[in-house]
Amino acid sequence: MKSLISTRDLSREDVERILNYAQQIKGGDVPQLEGDVALLFMEPSTRTRISFEKACRKLGLETYTVVGESSSMVKGESFFDTLKTFEALGFSSVVFRVPFVLFPYEDLVKNLSLSLVNAGDGTHQHPTQGLIDLFTLLEEFGSLEGLRVLYVGDITHSRVFRSGVHLLNAFGVKVSVCGPRTLIPREVKSLGVEEVFDDIDEALENSDAVIWLRLQKERQKENFIPSERSYFRQFGLTVERYEKLRGKFLHPGPVNREIDIDGRLMYSEKSLIQKQVENGLYVRMAVMRWCLE
Ligand code: CP
Numbered sequence: 001m002k003s004l005i006s007t008r009d010l011s012r013e014d015v016e017r018i019l020n021y022a023q024q025i026k027g028g029d030v031p032q033l034e035g036d037v038a039l040l041f042m043e044p045s046t047r048t049r050i051s052f053e054k055a056c057r058k059l060g061l062e063t064y065t066v067v068g069e070s071s072s073m074v075k076g077e078s079f080f081d082t083l084k085t086f087e088a089l090g091f092s093s094v095v096f097r098v099p100f101v102l103f104p105y106e107d108l109v110k111n112l113s114l115s116l117v118n119a120g121d122g123t124h125q126h127p128t129q130g131l132i133d134l135f136t137l138l139e140e141f142g143s144l145e146g147l148r149v150l151y152v153g154d155i156t157h158s159r160v161f162r163s164g165v166h167l168l169n170a171f172g173v174k175v176s177v178c179g180p181r182t183l184i185p186r187e188v189k190s191l192g193v194e195e196v197f198d199d200i201d202e203a204l205e206n207s208d209a210v211i212w213l214r215l216q217k218e219r220q221k222e223n224f225i226p227s228e229r230s231y232f233r234q235f236g237l238t239v240e241r242y243e244k245l246r247g248k249f250l251h252p253g254p255v256n257r258e259i260d261i262d263g264r265l266m267y268s269e270k271s272l273i274q275k276q277v278e279n280g281l282y283v284r285m286a287v288m289r290w291c292l293e
Contacts, residue, residue, distance in 0.1 A: 001092070002291045003116040005105050006125045007163045012170050014290070019135055021286035022279070030285070032060040033292050035092030039065045040082070041119070042073065042098045047253055047277055048119045048128070052095045055284035061092075061292075080108060087114050092292060095119050115291040123157045123219065129252050130163030132283045134171065136276050137209060140248055145172035150203050152235055153213035153260060154183045156224075160213060160252045165192040178203040179213075179235055182224040200235050204244055211250045212237055212260050228259045237261040248272045 004010070010018075025031075037056045041049050049065075056063045068074075073082055079098065086094050093115040101122040102108070109116060120126040134144075141147055149168055151161050155177050165175050169192040177184060178197040188196060197203035204210065215231060225231045232238070236258075237249060242265050250272045257263035266273060 001113075001115045003109050003114075004127050004287060004291060005102060005109065005116060005118045005121075007127045007130045007166045010127075010167075015131070015134070015167060015170065018131060018283070018286045018290050019138065021289050022131075022135055022282040025285045025289075026279075026282040030058060031289055033289065034060065035292060036062045036064065036090065037093045037095060037288070038086045038091045039063055039119075040071065040086075040094055040096040040098075041065070041067045042071065042096075043068070043120065045097055045119070047280055048097065048126075051277075051280040052117075052119060052128075052284050052288075055281055055288055056095075058281075059285055059288055061288065064091075080111075083108070083112055083114060083116070087112055093117060093288070096121075098122070117287060117291060120159055122159070123162075124159055125163050126159040126252075127163050128280070128284055128287055129160045130167050131287065132276055132280050133160070133164050133211060133250055133252070134167045135283050136250065136272055136279050137168075137173075138171075139275070139279070140209070140272065143172075144168065146174065147172070148174045148176065148206060148208045150197075150207035150210045151175065151177045151179075151213060152200065152203070152210060152237075153179050154215045154224075155179050155188060155213070156183045156185050157216040157219040158213050160211075162191065164211070168192075176203060176207065180225055180231070182222075200241065201244070204241060204246075207246065209247045209250065210237075210245065211252075212255075214252070214254060215256055215259050217256070228256075232259050237265055239265070242268065242270065245270055250276055252276065 097119040101124040176195040
């Protein structure tokens with residue numbers, strides 16, 4: 001039984017195994033597993049929660065959901081004690097989304113006989129989204145060696161970026177970022193970024209694929225941007241920029257229309273958004289298999 005908290009804990013071999021499983025499952029080869037999975041979601045989610053639930057059920061796993069206000073964590077119970085409760089009830093795995101950063105987590109994992117699967121912890125990690133983006137890019141490009149992938153937007157608050165950059169680097173991708181300097185962490189190069197662009201049009205000229213990120217309005221405690229309108233003008237995917245895009249674009253969702261992306265482009269020819277959601281099911285089934293086999 002294994003846990004997946006951060007993509008930084010995955011070797012290239014682990015990632016390849018998970019992606020192979022996802023490919024097999026997508027091709028119709030669906031293994032059957034036994035066990036109960038708790039889905040503990042303390043933050044809003046549509047695609048992650050429903051795709052984990054569907055993934056588990058398709059694998060023959062029973063699912064039980066606890067959401068936000070209905071958890072005793074709002075009465076002060078700790079995360080560890082909540083997980084111990086699931087352990088005592090005989091769950092095999094807990095898929096969790098929490099508003100706080102879970103770091104360090106080694107002791108937590110060591111002191112539980114459960115498989116823990118991170119579905120997003122604060123601004124830290126969202127490993128299955130990173131794996132989905134990698135899987136989707138591999139489907140699109142075949143090999144990623146030397147590919148130039150650009151992340152645009154709110155890098156500071158992005159657990160999707162922190163999960164993806166490590167995986168993309170492991171597959172030979174040159175990762176760059178572009179966004180307001182107020183939303184790019186100082187240590188971004190140490191995270192695996194080759195270049196930081198201030199000018200989106202220059203960044204697009206130097207990219208083969210682009211991952212637009214959501215401006216995380218709920219985490220903007222300071223005035224990081226002058227206005228949503230100016231942010232869209234400076235960094236958003238406008239129709240003019242869409243025409244100049246060399247390759248495809250991705251967005252993990254949910255999208256802020258007219259802030260991250262012009263709404264008319266969401267399901268356009270160069271958009272991989274629907275593909276990412278579709279692949280979410282297969283990748284999450286693969287992750288559950290990898291964790292529980
Ligand atoms: N990408 C993502 O995590 O979406 P949800 O918040 O809808 O789960």
